[in-house]
Each structure stands twice: as C-alpha cells, then as structure tokens.
Amino acid sequence: MPLKLKTKDKHIKKLAEIVNGPKSILYLKEDLLAYDCDGFTIHRHMPKAVVFPKNTEEVAAIVKYCASHNLPFLARGAGTGLSGGAIPINEEVIISLVRMKRLVHVDLENRRAVVEPGFVNLKLTNSISEKGYYYAPDPSSQYCCTIGGNVAENAGGAHCLKYGVTTNHILGLEVVLPNGEIIEISSDGIPDAPGYDLLGLLTGSEGTLGIVTKITVRILKNPEAKQTVLAYFDKVSDGSYAVSDIISAGIVPAALEMMDKIAIEGVEAASFPVGHPKDIAALLLIEVDGIEAGIDEQIKEILEVCKKRNVREVKVAQNEQERARWWANRKTGFGAMGAISPDYLVQDGVIPRSKLPEVLERINQVSEEVGLRIANIFHAGDGNLHPLVLFDSRKPGETEKALKAGTACLKACADVGGSITGEHGVGIEKMEEMRFVFNEEEIQAQTAIREVFNPKNLLNAGKIFPSPGRCVEIKKEMKATSVKSEEKLLEFS
Amino acid sequence: MPLKLKTKDKHIKKLAEIVNGPKSILYLKEDLLAYDCDGFTIHRHMPKAVVFPKNTEEVAAIVKYCASHNLPFLARGAGTGLSGGAIPINEEVIISLVRMKRLVHVDLENRRAVVEPGFVNLKLTNSISEKGYYYAPDPSSQYCCTIGGNVAENAGGAHCLKYGVTTNHILGLEVVLPNGEIIEISSDGIPDAPGYDLLGLLTGSEGTLGIVTKITVRILKNPEAKQTVLAYFDKVSDGSYAVSDIISAGIVPAALEMMDKIAIEGVEAASFPVGHPKDIAALLLIEVDGIEAGIDEQIKEILEVCKKRNVREVKVAQNEQERARWWANRKTGFGAMGAISPDYLVQDGVIPRSKLPEVLERINQVSEEVGLRIANIFHAGDGNLHPLVLFDSRKPGETEKALKAGTACLKACADVGGSITGEHGVGIEKMEEMRFVFNEEEIQAQTAIREVFNPKNLLNAGKIFPSPGRCVEIKKEMKATSVKSEEKLLEFS
Numbered sequence: 003m004p005l006k007l008k009t010k011d012k013h014i015k016k017l018a019e020i021v022n023g024p025k026s027i028l029y030l031k032e033d034l035l036a037y038d039c040d041g042f043t044i045h046r047h048m049p050k051a052v053v054f055p056k057n058t059e060e061v062a063a064i065v066k067y068c069a070s071h072n073l074p075f076l077a078r079g080a081g082t083g084l085s086g087g088a089i090p091i092n093e094e095v096i097i098s099l100v101r102m103k104r105l106v107h108v109d110l111e112n113r114r115a116v117v118e119p120g121f122v123n124l125k126l127t128n129s130i131s132e133k134g135y136y137y138a139p140d141p142s143s144q145y146c147c148t149i150g151g152n153v154a155e156n157a158g159g160a161h162c163l164k165y166g167v168t169t170n171h172i173l174g175l176e177v178v179l180p181n182g183e184i185i186e187i188s189s190d191g192i193p194d195a196p197g198y199d200l201l202g203l204l205t206g207s208e209g210t211l212g213i214v215t216k217i218t219v220r221i222l223k224n225p226e227a228k229q230t231v232l233a234y235f236d237k238v239s240d241g242s243y244a245v246s247d248i249i250s251a252g253i254v255p256a257a258l259e260m261m262d263k264i265a266i267e268g269v270e271a272a273s274f275p276v277g278h279p280k281d282i283a284a285l286l287l288i289e290v291d292g293i294e295a296g297i298d299e300q301i302k303e304i305l306e307v308c309k310k311r312n313v314r315e316v317k318v319a320q321n322e323q324e325r326a327r328w329w330a331n332r333k334t335g336f337g338a339m340g341a342i343s344p345d346y347l348v349q350d351g352v353i354p355r356s357k358l359p360e361v362l363e364r365i366n367q368v369s370e371e372v373g374l375r376i377a378n379i380f381h382a383g384d385g386n387l388h389p390l391v392l393f394d395s396r397k398p399g400e401t402e403k404a405l406k407a408g409t410a411c412l413k414a415c416a417d418v419g420g421s422i423t424g425e426h427g428v429g430i431e432k433m434e435e436m437r438f439v440f441n442e443e444e445i446q447a448q449t450a451i452r453e454v455f456n457p458k459n460l461l462n463a464g465k466i467f468p469s470p471g472r473c474v475e476i477k478k479e480m481k482a483t484s485v486k487s488e489e490k491l492l493e494f495s
Numbered sequence: 496m497p498l499k500l501k502t503k504d505k506h507i508k509k510l511a512e513i514v515n516g517p518k519s520i521l522y523l524k525e526d527l528l529a530y531d532c533d534g535f536t537i538h539r540h541m542p543k544a545v546v547f548p549k550n551t552e553e554v555a556a557i558v559k560y561c562a563s564h565n566l567p568f569l570a571r572g573a574g575t576g577l578s579g580g581a582i583p584i585n586e587e588v589i590i591s592l593v594r595m596k597r598l599v600h601v602d603l604e605n606r607r608a609v610v611e612p613g614f615v616n617l618k619l620t621n622s623i624s625e626k627g628y629y630y631a632p633d634p635s636s637q638y639c640c641t642i643g644g645n646v647a648e649n650a651g652g653a654h655c656l657k658y659g660v661t662t663n664h665i666l667g668l669e670v671v672l673p674n675g676e677i678i679e680i681s682s683d684g685i686p687d688a689p690g691y692d693l694l695g696l697l698t699g700s701e702g703t704l705g706i707v708t709k710i711t712v713r714i715l716k717n718p719e720a721k722q723t724v725l726a727y728f729d730k731v732s733d734g735s736y737a738v739s740d741i742i743s744a745g746i747v748p749a750a751l752e753m754m755d756k757i758a759i760e761g762v763e764a765a766s767f768p769v770g771h772p773k774d775i776a777a778l779l780l781i782e783v784d785g786i787e788a789g790i791d792e793q794i795k796e797i798l799e800v801c802k803k804r805n806v807r808e809v810k811v812a813q814n815e816q817e818r819a820r821w822w823a824n825r826k827t828g829f830g831a832m833g834a835i836s837p838d839y840l841v842q843d844g845v846i847p848r849s850k851l852p853e854v855l856e857r858i859n860q861v862s863e864e865v866g867l868r869i870a871n872i873f874h875a876g877d878g879n880l881h882p883l884v885l886f887d888s889r890k891p892g893e894t895e896k897a898l899k900a901g902t903a904c905l906k907a908c909a910d911v912g913g914s915i916t917g918e919h920g921v922g923i924e925k926m927e928e929m930r931f932v933f934n935e936e937e938i939q940a941q942t943a944i945r946e947v948f949n950p951k952n953l954l955n956a957g958k959i960f961p962s963p964g965r966c967v968e969i970k971k972e973m974k975a976t977s978v979k980s981e982e983k984l985l986e987f988s
C-alpha cells in the first residue's frame with residue numbers, strides 16, 4: 003500500500019518506505035525547523051528530511067539509498083553538540099537515532115553494557131546505580147545527550163580528569179559505513195586489540211566516518227567514598243597555582259573545576275545559587291573519590307595546598323545535599339550566562355596546566371581589546387578552558403567581535419602548546435582554527451582517511467577540516483547570523 | 496670523498512651517504528644475520544641492509560630514497576617484538592633506530608617527557624625515579640626494549656591492569672610517513688584532541704603506517720605506597736574465581752598475575768626461584784598501590800577473597816626485597832620455560848575475565864589433544880592469557896603440533912568473545928588468526944587505511960592482515976623452520 007505523504011519528492015517517498023511509514027520521517031518545512039542547528043546556534047541550515055530508523059538494518063538501508071542516489075546525509079543524536087557537528091550544511095538527510103534508545107545488555111561481571119546510540123547518557127548510570135555501578139563520562143548535558151553523540155564528539159565532562167573521556171570507556175562499536183556496510187569493531191576490554199585502532203579512530207570522528215548503531219561501554223564500580231571541597235581565592239593566579247600544586251602532590255582528583263568572578267556572577271544569578279561571595283576572584287570545586295580509608299588524607303593535603311596559596315575560605319561539603327547543591331550550581335554553567343548577558347559564545351581550548359596563569363591573563367587582555375566581558379568556567383585539572391564571551395547580538399558588530407575574541411582565545415591556547423578543542427569538537431565552528439595546530443600535511447593525512455571511509459563525501463561533508471572555499475563561505479554566513487542565548491539549550495558544557 | 500664500501504650495490508652506496516659513512520650501515524651477509532628475526536624466531540629472513548640514522552632528517556632521507564627507488568623498508572628497535580613485526584619478509588632495508596636514543600626533555604610540572612624512539616623503556620623510569628616519577632608501561636622486556644618499539648606494538652606489561660597500555664601514555668608523536676614527509680601528531684595531554692585520533696591509529700600499527708622518530712609520553716608520580724600479595728591455590732578454578740572476586744570488590748590492583756603448575760615448575764627451575772610449593776595448581780601475584788592510608792584496607796579485602804576461595808596459603812611481602820624477589824621470579828617468565836623444555840611457543844590471547852575457568856579448561860584439553868604440555872603465566876586481571884606450548888623441535892612433527900596448539904588456544908579465546916592478541920601484536924604470526932575476530936569488510940576497512948599512508952606498500956608490507964597468497968606462503972615456511980628457545984631473548988612478556 004503506497005504511503006500517504008504530502009510531497010511528490012521521490013527520495014522522500016522511498017525513505018519513508020524504508021522506515022515503514024510517514025510517522026518516521028519529517029519533510030515539511032515547519033517540521034524541519036527544529037533541525038536547522040544543534041547546540042552551536044550561530045549557523046543554521048535546513049535539512050532535506052529527517053528520518054527515524056528503529057534498528058541497524060534501517061540505518062543501513064537509508065545509507066545505501068542515499069549513497070546510491072548521491073544524497074548527502076548525516077547522523078544526529080540529541081542535538082546538544084557545541085561545534086555544529088549535526089548541522090546540515092549540505093541540505094543533508096538527517097538520520098535521527100533517537101528511536102534507537104535501548105539498553106541492550108548489562109554484564110556487571112565483566113563491567114560492560116551495550117546500548118543503542120540514542121540511549122541517554124545519564125540513564126545508563128541510573129539503570130545500574132542501585133547495583134553499585136556507573137558510567138563515567140559526564141558531560142554537563144548528560145541528562146539529555148545521547149551516548150551515540152558522545153562517541154561522535156568524544157565527549158568529556160567534569161569527572162574526566164580522573165576517569166578519562168568517552169574514548170577511554172568505549173569497548174566496541176557497531177558501525178554503518180558510508181556505503182551501507184555494517185561492521186563491528188570490538189576491543190571488548192582487550193588492552194591492545196589486534197589490527198589498527200578503528201575504535202579510537204571512529205570515536206571523536208564527529209560523525210564523518212560512519213554511523214554508530216550499537217555501543218559497548220565500560221562501566222565502573224561506584225567509588226566507596228567521595229569528598230568535595232570548595233575554595234575561594236582573592237587572586238586568579240593563586241587559584242591556578244593551587245591547581246598545579248594539587249596535581250604535583252600526586253593527588254588525582256575526580257574533578258577539579260574553576261570559575262572566575264564573572265562566571266560566579268552568572269551562576270549565582272541563575273537557578274541554583276549557593277551564596278558564593280561576589281567579590282572573590284576565583285573559586286575551585288574539587289572532588290576526590292576512592293576507597294574510604296584514603297580520602298581524609300587527600301582532603302587534608304588539598305586544604306593545606308589551598309592555605310599555602312592564600313585561600314580566603316575553604317570548606318568541605320558536610321553531606322550529600324550540600325555536595326549536590328555545589329554541583330548543580332557549577333553545572334548550570336554555560337546556560338547561566340544567559341542571566342547576565344543577552345548572548346554568549348563558548349570556546350573550548352586546552353593548555354598545559356602550568357600555563358593556566360599566563361593564558362587566563364591573555365584572555366583578560368583579549369577581553370579588553372575587543373571590549374567584551376569574558377567569563378571562565380572550566381575543567382582546570384586537565385587545563386580545559388571554556389572562555390565564555392558575553393555579547394549582545396542586537397548591537398551592530400558585537401557578534402563579529404565575539405567571534406574574533408573566541409578565535410583569539412584559541413590562538414592563545416595554541417601558542418603555549420595547547421589546542422583548540424578539549425571536548426566540544428571542531429565541527430563547523432573551528433575548521434579555520436585547525437590551522438593553529440596542524441600544518442597542511444597533517445590535515446591531508448586526516449582528510450585522506452576520511453576519503454577511505456567516505457569516498458563520495460556524502461556523510462557529514464565539509465566539517466572538521468579546512469577546505470578553503472567552503473570554510474570561508476560558512477564563516478561568512480556565521481558572521482551574518484546572530485546568536486541568541488535563550489535559543490540555546492540551557493545546559494551543556 | 497667517495498665512501499669505501501665492500502659492495503657495488505648502488506642503493507647501499509647511496510644509503511651509506513645519507514647516514515654519513517660506512518659505520519652507519521650493515522650490508523654484508525655475516526653482519527645481517529643478527530637481523531633475520533626478532534623475538535619471534537619461527538620465521539627468519541635476511542634484510543637487504545641495516546642503516547642506523549642519527550636523527551629525523553636522516554630517517555626521512557632514507558625513506559624518501561627507498562620510496563623513490565621502490566625499495567621495501569621497515570623500522571626496528573631492540574628487536575624484542577614477539578610476533579615478527581620487525582622481520583624483513585620482503586628483503587627490506589631495515590632502519591634501525593637504536594642510535595636515536597636521547598632523552599630529549601623532561602617536564603615534571605606537566606608530567607611528560609620527550610624521548611627518541613631508540614630510548615630504552617626502563618631508562619626513562621630510572622632517569623626520573625629520584626624525583627619521584629615513573630613511566631608506567633612495563634613489558635617484561637623493559638630493561639632492553641625501546642619506547643619506539645613499544646609504540647609500534649602498543650606494548651603492555653604486568654602493571655597495565657591499573658595504568659593502561661602504551662597507547663594510554665602517548666601524548667605526541669613525530670612521524671616520518673612512508674613518502675618521507677615528517678608530521679607531528681600531538682595531543683599534549685588534551686583529553687579530546689581535534690581531528691581524527693591519528694595518535695591512537697599510529698600507536699599499535701606495528702610499524703606499517705609510519706616511522707616514529709620522537710615520542711612524548713605521560714609520566715606518573717610514584718605511588719605513595721605499594722603492597723604485594725602471593726596466594727597459592729590447590730585448584731586453578733579457585734584462583735580464577737579469586738581474580739573475578741577481587742575486581743568485583745571494586746579493587747583495581749596495579750597488577751594481578753597468575754601462574755599455573757607447569758609455569759611454576761619453570762620459574763622455580765630458572766634464575767630466581769622463591770620456593771613456591773611444587774604441588775599447588777596455581778598462584779596469584781597481586782599488587783596494590785596508591786596512597787598509604789587506603790592500602791591496608793584493600794589488602795585486608797584481598798586476603799578475605801582468597802580465603803573465601805579456599806586459598807592454601809597467602810602472604811604479604813614483608814619488605815621491598817621480598818617484593819622484588821617475587822617479581823623477578825615472575826618476570827623470568829617466558830625465558831624460564833627454557834629450563835624445562837627445549838623449545839616453547841608463546842601465545843597471547845585475551846578473554847573476558849569471567850571466562851577464565853572455562854578457557855583455562857579448554858587450553859588443558861588442547862594440551863591433551865596435541866600431546867604437548869602447555870604452561871600458563873599471564874595477566875589474569877585483564878584476562879590476557881599467555882599459553883606457553885612446550886615442545887621439542889628435534890622431534891619430527893612437534894613444531895607443527897605446537898603451532899596447531901597455539902592456534903587452537905587463540906580460537907578458544909575468540910570463541911568466548913575474546914581476541915587473538917593482548918599486547919604482542921599480530922605481525923606475521925597471527926595474520927590468519929585475524930579471521931577469528933574480523934570479517935572481510937572489517938579487514939578491508941583496515942587495509943584501506945594502510946593504503947592511504949602507504950600507497951606503494953613499501954613499508955613493512957605483508958604484515959598484520961591476511962592476504963591469502965602471501966600469508967599461506969609464510970605459514971608454510973614457518974612450519975618448515977624450527978624454534979630454539981635458547982635463541983630467544985631470555986626475557987620478554
């Protein structure tokens with residue numbers, strides 16, 4: 003029986019057949035509007051259609067159809083990505099994986115779980131926490147982002163200092179290649195799996211090499227104990243040195259977060275204020291976890307470091323409620339900036355820890371040069387900065403200034419031997435900035451790999467790597483568009 | 496001035512010029528004999544020449560020369576590899592990196608060091624241990640193997656259970672590509688570096704994608720405290736269950752090693768006997784490290800687990816001397832088999848921890864089927880088995896039987912969802928066995944990547960991936976050659 007569709011487009015009809023019916027495809031302009039951007043909202047572009055496959059075979063069939071008809075396509079999870087990885091810049095068919103959201107299997111004995119890509123990050127921990135286990139990578143968007151998206155972006159999070167980012171927790175993948183073939187890559191916890199490390203290559207490839215349809219992840223035993231410290235500093239440099247000192251003392255905290263004065267102003271004006279003093283220059287939120295017996299010793303040492311670095315006030319969370327309140331306050335993070343600025347642009351640079359004072363000072367200069375306030379709220383322990391450039395897109399020229407400031411912050415990171423992304427990916431946002439860290443040969447080596455997987459360049463084309471014409475064009479469009487912080491998802495980091 | 500060489504071969508003359516003189520090249524048959532195999536001695540083949548470059552530029556010049564004259568070439572470190580990765584099966588020019596052995600830079604503050612590829616693994620720890628730091632990956636050959644070779648093979652070691660294998664400690668690489676171009680790939684400790692994970696792809700690619708000429712590694716702070724436990728079991732299954740129980744208890748030991756009865760017979764007959772009872776079925780060597788305060792608690796729990804699993808005797812090392820003696824005994828490992836058998840073949844399979852009892856039982860069956868003893872000495876904590884097939888190559892047919900037994904052991908691992916190598920690599924040894932874990936598409940996806948880097952297939956060709964003709968031919972030769980354990984290096988794992 004032919005499907006009833008409000009279109010004569012033969013491709014859309016065929017795609018609707020593949021996913022078994024009109025309820026699994028969107029193609030009308032009003033329906034597609036919600037898919038013109040992801041968490042990176044400066045650039046918007048409409049897809050051709052959005053299809054919702056229910057299983058791997060449907061994904062493979064869609065991909066085969068697109069490949070044989072030269073239709074560009076890309077995969078999308080919850081759309082919380084921050085660098086534009088899921089934005090359809092080539093009028094792609096979006097393959098939404100949100101209906102593939104099963105928790106397929108949990109194997110506590112061997113510490114692993116199998117999920118479909120649309121399974122929400124936090125749900126995994128919620129499903130196994132009663133039995134004493136959890137999934138470690140915790141991007142701030144974890145209550146809504148999908149594990150498939152986490153794999154694409156190699157997502158990080160506050161607790162990745164000790165436990166590593168997504169790639170350190172992926173044990174196997176089922177992948178639909180851009181020609182529609184299905185392959186399985188599995189390390190299954192093998193320390194050094196045979197052959198090339200395709201698992202590592204696919205993870206963090208930002209949806210440009212294949213579409214992940216099943217994921218085996220490592221799960222961890224809940225730590226026996228946790229303690230959380232909050233420390234207020236009058237000087238940013240003292241806070242920065244405390245970060246280095248803690249690591250030098252041989253402590254690897256589960257999390258080691260920093261916020262500066264403007265960031266604190268933001269989070270205190272948002273949904274979860276905790277009453278941080280308004281006149282401090284920086285705060286550190288430090289969490290240690292592990293076996294009960296060792297924790298007190300570590301906390302003692304952390305308190306000593308803070309005192310040595312002239313901390314104004316330092317306290318240990320007295321109970322789980324207090325700890326949760328501190329974290330909720332931190333995790334409002336980027337969204338909270340909406341409370342103190344009409345718009346903001348988040349950047350994601352990385353530097354060697356020892357360069358923190360120097361780079362924070364340089365970000366300060368950038369702020370003065372462009373005449374925009376820049377808040378800093380970030381994973382200090384692994385030197386992963388998140389400068390938040392505050393601006394007002396209604397004022398002529400401010401969007402351009404903000405973009406300029408963002409690029410200048412990344413340059414500052416690259417100049418001290420750091421890099422242009424720590425966890426948000428490159429997407430369409432930082433293609434030009436790739437040149438800060440890679441030369442032409444190094445970029446070529448990578449695009450050659452993309453061509454192996456993706457010879458027709460139909461899957462998520464024009465992302466990550468600078469290809470002069472395309473890149474400039476997108477950047478131009480970006481500058482002409484405005485960013486509204488209200489339009490962004492409230493919560494991501 | 497033309498160089499004085501005992502050859503008229505124009506390629507050798509030209510290569511000698513590149514490395515500045517006759518002392519940096521070997522080309523006479525008697526000199527080349529030492530380079531006809533690595534730690535995998537079943538197959539031997541002579542190289543065309545061995546060149547000893549002193550720096551990256553010389554490596555690049557050699558590679559460019561080979562590439563433009565279609566001369567096959569490969570890189571070699573200390574030659575301790577166990578799967579034949581450095582064996583010149585195509586009469587390669589061997590680029591020996593042993594003269595590039597500088598410790599270039601140590602940055603304690605940011606916890607990293609830069610070394611040349613010929614720098615010996617253990618020397619790094621020795622260079623920084625007084626300041627309280629060490630380099631974690633510890634293959635048993637660490638006193639002589641090079642970090643460049645470790646990168647090629649993604650080497651593991653006894654302490655990789657807690658700290659991860661080589662790939663988890665590599666922060667940056669300088670690489671000469673097969674066309675002679677030099678690229679730098681650096682994560683510099685960045686949790687999620689931009690672009691594709693070339694660092695991960697190169698690490699463990701067994702010298703088939705490029706030649707590493709500089710390596711930035713992560714260094715770690717020495718743990719505050721260490722405790723080591725030795726436990727004797729009357730049943731292998733009790734020992735196996737104890738392994739699972741320890742991990743289930745939420746403890747991540749720094750090392751969790753197992754030896755069975757035959758292995759114990761071997762190590763007790765070798766250089767460092769410690770007096771293990773001869774009649775036990777298995778022993779566990781368990782080490783925990785971390786901050787002082789937590790260690791006793793963990794040891795207590797480990798002792799309880801062992802008792803619950805009917806341990807015959809369990810003891811904690813009373814001092815550093817005792818601990819060192821236990822480790823020396825364990826690390827004689829493979830070499831020790833020479834004391835109880837004329838020849839041995841080591842295999843390197845991986846299984847989910849929970850399958851230990853089942854697979855050890857299957858290995859037992861294999862032993863009975865082929866009529867050869869098989870010792871087991873392995874990293875139990877991460878399920879990385881090392882069956883050692885004992886045989887006598889002088890007896891007709893025993894080499895073939897040993898190879899058959901090795902393959903059967905790997906099949907047993909693959910059949911329970913495991914894999915065919917945990918840390919030794921595939922090399923020329925396990926190309927056919929790759930089919931146990933990869934189908935044709937999955938192998939194709941990998942060989943396509945090799946072609947991107949290596950379109951002329953001159954660099955270390957014919958390794959890792961099964962290519963029917965070639966592979967069968969090598970296997971045939973392997974069966975016709977014998978293996979002498981005395982010829983092997985005494986020490987590797």
